[in-house]
Amino acid sequence: MPKAPTVYDVADLAGVSIATVSRVFRKPHKVSQATKDRVDAAVLDLGYVPSGSARSLAARRAGAIGLCFPDFDGIDGGPAPIAYADGKVIARLDPPEDVEPSGNLYISEVMLGTEIEAWRHGMAVTIAVARGERGNEIFDNLAGRVDGMVTLSQTVPEGLLAHIARRIPVVVIAGPRAGDDYDHIGTDNVAGMEAMTKHVVDVHGVRDVAFVGGPADSPDDRDRFEGFRMGLLAEGIEAPSEPLLRGDFTRGHGRMLGRRLVEAGPVPRALMCSNDQTALGILDALLAAELRVPEDVIITGFDGIDASEMSRPRITTVRQPMRELGRAAVDTLLRRLGDPLMPPQTRTLPVTVLLRESCGCLP
Amino acid sequence: MPKAPTVYDVADLAGVSIATVSRVFRKPHKVSQATKDRVDAAVLDLGYVPSGSARSLAARRAGAIGLCFPDFDGIDGGPAPIAYADGKVIARLDPPEDVEPSGNLYISEVMLGTEIEAWRHGMAVTIAVARGERGNEIFDNLAGRVDGMVTLSQTVPEGLLAHIARRIPVVVIAGPRAGDDYDHIGTDNVAGMEAMTKHVVDVHGVRDVAFVGGPADSPDDRDRFEGFRMGLLAEGIEAPSEPLLRGDFTRGHGRMLGRRLVEAGPVPRALMCSNDQTALGILDALLAAELRVPEDVIITGFDGIDASEMSRPRITTVRQPMRELGRAAVDTLLRRLGDPLMPPQTRTLPVTVLLRESCGCLP
DNA sequence: TAGCTTAATGTATGCGCATACATTCCATTG
DNA sequence: CAATGGAATGTATGCGCATACATTAAGCTA
Missing domain, CATH: 1.10.260.40 (lambda repressor-like DNA-binding domains)
Structure with a gap:
C-alpha cells in the first residue's frame, strides 16, 4: 500500500x-x-x-459515537478460528451441542438500535468492550475518539466515568439515577415485575411465590425485587425483605441454585427469577430432577432474550425493548450535544409481559 | 462543556x-x-x-477497524422510541405479537466476532450500515477513519470498493473470489449443501428432491445449488441444471413460493432451500395448506439463524459459524496490515449440519 | 579529571484537513 | 465608465498530538 x-x-x-x-x-x-x-x-x-x-x-468533531459494554460473558474468544483451504470438505451431522451460546442478545440488540439511530443522524458507531485488565484503558481510548458515549452502568468505575464526562456527554443505559448527573435510559423493571407477580398470583392462583435474585449490587435486580414485593403486597401477601436466593445472572449459576432448591426440600410453587438466564438454569435443574414445569413449579424470567423462547417449556418473561434502549440512548446523547445545558435526562421505556408455557398460560 | x-x-x-x-x-x-x-x-x-x-x-494509524454491512432488512427504524417519565407504570400482558423480528442474527453475530478479535489486538471497531441513498458516502466516510475494513459482499458497488482498497486493506465476507484481489472469508456452502442432500437421500430414503434457490446473482446461492447437485450425483440421481424455483431470501417470498408449489400440483417429497428464511416461508405455506412436515414434505434450510429453531417443526439446516466469520475476517485483516505484500487470502470456514424435526430426524 | 554512556526531558516539526479571510474575476448598475 | 457586489478560488493558520533530534544531567571509566 x-x-x-x-x-x-x-x-x-x-x-x-x-x-x-x-x-x-x-x-x-x-x-x-x-x-x-x-x-x-x-x-x-x-x-x-x-x-x-x-x-x-x-x-473539532469526530462524527462518531461510542458504545461501551462490560464483559458480561467473560468471552475472550480464544485463538482465531480454524479455517481450511478451498476444496477440503468438512460437514458434520452431529447434534447441535457445539453451537455456541447465543451470547448476548441483549448487547446485540442494543448495538443494532444504536446503529440505527446514529445512522439517522449521519454518525458512525464505535464499539468496544471494556474487557480484561485493560478495560479502563479501552474505555478511555474510545472516549477520546468520539463525540459522545453510550455505556451500560457498571462498565467502568465511577471515577473514570466522571473523568470522561468532563470531556464528552455520557448516557448510561440500564442504571437508574444514583444521584449522578448523567443522562439515563432505563426500562421499567419495577412495573414489569409487579405486573408479572400479580399475574402469577391472580391468574394462576398461586400464593407460594419466591424470588430468585441476581447480584446484590445490581440496580436492575434491586428494582425487580422491589416490583415483586409491590406485586405481593398489592395482593395482600406478605412480602419478604430479601430474595430467597441470589445467582449471578448466568445460566450455570441458575442450575446450581435449582439443584440446591431441589435438595433443600419442597420447592416453592412459583419461582420468579430476576433474569432469563437464571430462569433457564433453574428450569434445567428442575427438569433434571423430574419436576414438571409448570405443573409442579411455575418459573418466570426477565429480559426476553431469544433463548427464553427456545426452551421447553418456553419461559414466561418480561421483555425489555432492547433495541429501543440503544435508540433512545443515542437520541438523548444527540440532544445533549445540541444543548449541553439541558438538565439531566432520565427516560424509562415500557416493558411487555410475555406469557408462555412456563407459567401455565400456554399448553 | x-x-x-x-x-x-x-x-x-x-x-x-x-x-x-x-x-x-x-x-x-x-x-x-x-x-x-x-x-x-x-x-x-x-x-x-x-x-x-x-x-x-x-x-498515522487509526487504531480501529471498520465493519460495513448492506441494509438487509431495510430497517430505517422510524422515529426514536416513545418513552415516559419515571413513575408512570406501563406493563402489558399481551401476547408477543408486537415483538420485533429478531432481525439480523447474522449481522449481530458477525459484529460480536469482529469485536472480540479486534479487542484481542487492541483495536476498536467502528460499524456502519451502508443504508439508504447515501450508503456509498457512509462507506467512504468509514473507510477514511479506520486502518482496514471488513465488509459483506454486495455492500457497495465494486468500483467504490476498489477505490477504497487502494488506501486500506479490505476483507470481504461471504463473497467468494470473483477474480478480485481482496482477501475473502467464506463458509463452505458447497460441502454443507452436499452433505445435507446426501443426508436426505441416504437417511430418509427420498429421491424426489427439489432445490428452492435464492437470487440468481447470489454467489452463496450458486454454491449451495452446486452442492445440491453434487449430492444428487453422488447418489446416482440425475441433477437439474436450475433450481426448481427462486425466491429472494425473504420469508415473505418463501410463503409465496410455497403457495405456488401447493397450487401447481404434487409437491416434491423434499424441498431443500437455499436459506432459512425461504424454508420458513415455505413451511408457513405448506402448513397453511394442511400438508404435514416432515411426513408429507421434508424441508431444509441454510444459515442456522435462531428463527430456524423457533418454528414448529424446527428447521433442519446448515449452520454457518457466523461469529467465527467476523473473527476470521479481522484476523486476516490484521495479517494483511502486517504484511501488505502477502498474496490474496481466501479462508473457508466449516459448516455444521443441524438435524431437527423438519427432515424427520427428531420426533 | 577528561571522556564517555545513559536516562530524562525539551524543541521543533509535520500529520491532513477545515475554514476564516483575502483576492480575483465578472456581471450589473447608475 | 466607474463603482458595486457576488461567485469562485486561493492563502494562511491551527486543530492536538507523536516523534526525531537536540540538550542536559548524572553516573562511570581509566
Whole structure:
C-alpha cells in the first residue's frame, strides 16, 4: 500500500488549491461544475479517500459515537478460528451441542438500535468492550475518539466515568439515577415485575411465590425485587425483605441454585427469577430432577432474550425493548450535544409481559 | 462543556513539556516516576482525555477497524422510541405479537466476532450500515477513519470498493473470489449443501428432491445449488441444471413460493432451500395448506439463524459459524496490515449440519 | 579529571484537513 | 465608465498530538 494521497496531491493534479479540494467534499455547491469535475477526476485517478482523523481534528468533531459494554460473558474468544483451504470438505451431522451460546442478545440488540439511530443522524458507531485488565484503558481510548458515549452502568468505575464526562456527554443505559448527573435510559423493571407477580398470583392462583435474585449490587435486580414485593403486597401477601436466593445472572449459576432448591426440600410453587438466564438454569435443574414445569413449579424470567423462547417449556418473561434502549440512548446523547445545558435526562421505556408455557398460560 | 484541555494545558500545569505528557501516555517507562506523578495529577485535575483524532493523525494509524454491512432488512427504524417519565407504570400482558423480528442474527453475530478479535489486538471497531441513498458516502466516510475494513459482499458497488482498497486493506465476507484481489472469508456452502442432500437421500430414503434457490446473482446461492447437485450425483440421481424455483431470501417470498408449489400440483417429497428464511416461508405455506412436515414434505434450510429453531417443526439446516466469520475476517485483516505484500487470502470456514424435526430426524 | 554512556526531558516539526479571510474575476448598475 | 457586489478560488493558520533530534544531567571509566 503506497503512501495514501492527500488533499495536496489531489490539488496539484487538478490544478487547484487544497481549499477547493476540501470544498468539493464538504460544500460542493460552492464550487463550479467544471472545477468539481476536474477534482473528481483527480480523486478517482489517485484513489484519494479523505482522512477521517485529520478531518475530525480540524473540524473539532469526530462524527462518531461510542458504545461501551462490560464483559458480561467473560468471552475472550480464544485463538482465531480454524479455517481450511478451498476444496477440503468438512460437514458434520452431529447434534447441535457445539453451537455456541447465543451470547448476548441483549448487547446485540442494543448495538443494532444504536446503529440505527446514529445512522439517522449521519454518525458512525464505535464499539468496544471494556474487557480484561485493560478495560479502563479501552474505555478511555474510545472516549477520546468520539463525540459522545453510550455505556451500560457498571462498565467502568465511577471515577473514570466522571473523568470522561468532563470531556464528552455520557448516557448510561440500564442504571437508574444514583444521584449522578448523567443522562439515563432505563426500562421499567419495577412495573414489569409487579405486573408479572400479580399475574402469577391472580391468574394462576398461586400464593407460594419466591424470588430468585441476581447480584446484590445490581440496580436492575434491586428494582425487580422491589416490583415483586409491590406485586405481593398489592395482593395482600406478605412480602419478604430479601430474595430467597441470589445467582449471578448466568445460566450455570441458575442450575446450581435449582439443584440446591431441589435438595433443600419442597420447592416453592412459583419461582420468579430476576433474569432469563437464571430462569433457564433453574428450569434445567428442575427438569433434571423430574419436576414438571409448570405443573409442579411455575418459573418466570426477565429480559426476553431469544433463548427464553427456545426452551421447553418456553419461559414466561418480561421483555425489555432492547433495541429501543440503544435508540433512545443515542437520541438523548444527540440532544445533549445540541444543548449541553439541558438538565439531566432520565427516560424509562415500557416493558411487555410475555406469557408462555412456563407459567401455565400456554399448553 | 468547556473547551477540552489539551497536552499543552497539562504540560503547563505539571511544569513539563508536551513531549513528556505524551510520553506518560505512550511510553510510560521513559518517564521518571516523580514526573509521571505530577503529570497524572494534572491530568486528573484538568479532566484531560487525549484526542483520538489528533493521535491518529500524528501516529498515522487509526487504531480501529471498520465493519460495513448492506441494509438487509431495510430497517430505517422510524422515529426514536416513545418513552415516559419515571413513575408512570406501563406493563402489558399481551401476547408477543408486537415483538420485533429478531432481525439480523447474522449481522449481530458477525459484529460480536469482529469485536472480540479486534479487542484481542487492541483495536476498536467502528460499524456502519451502508443504508439508504447515501450508503456509498457512509462507506467512504468509514473507510477514511479506520486502518482496514471488513465488509459483506454486495455492500457497495465494486468500483467504490476498489477505490477504497487502494488506501486500506479490505476483507470481504461471504463473497467468494470473483477474480478480485481482496482477501475473502467464506463458509463452505458447497460441502454443507452436499452433505445435507446426501443426508436426505441416504437417511430418509427420498429421491424426489427439489432445490428452492435464492437470487440468481447470489454467489452463496450458486454454491449451495452446486452442492445440491453434487449430492444428487453422488447418489446416482440425475441433477437439474436450475433450481426448481427462486425466491429472494425473504420469508415473505418463501410463503409465496410455497403457495405456488401447493397450487401447481404434487409437491416434491423434499424441498431443500437455499436459506432459512425461504424454508420458513415455505413451511408457513405448506402448513397453511394442511400438508404435514416432515411426513408429507421434508424441508431444509441454510444459515442456522435462531428463527430456524423457533418454528414448529424446527428447521433442519446448515449452520454457518457466523461469529467465527467476523473473527476470521479481522484476523486476516490484521495479517494483511502486517504484511501488505502477502498474496490474496481466501479462508473457508466449516459448516455444521443441524438435524431437527423438519427432515424427520427428531420426533 | 577528561571522556564517555545513559536516562530524562525539551524543541521543533509535520500529520491532513477545515475554514476564516483575502483576492480575483465578472456581471450589473447608475 | 466607474463603482458595486457576488461567485469562485486561493492563502494562511491551527486543530492536538507523536516523534526525531537536540540538550542536559548524572553516573562511570581509566
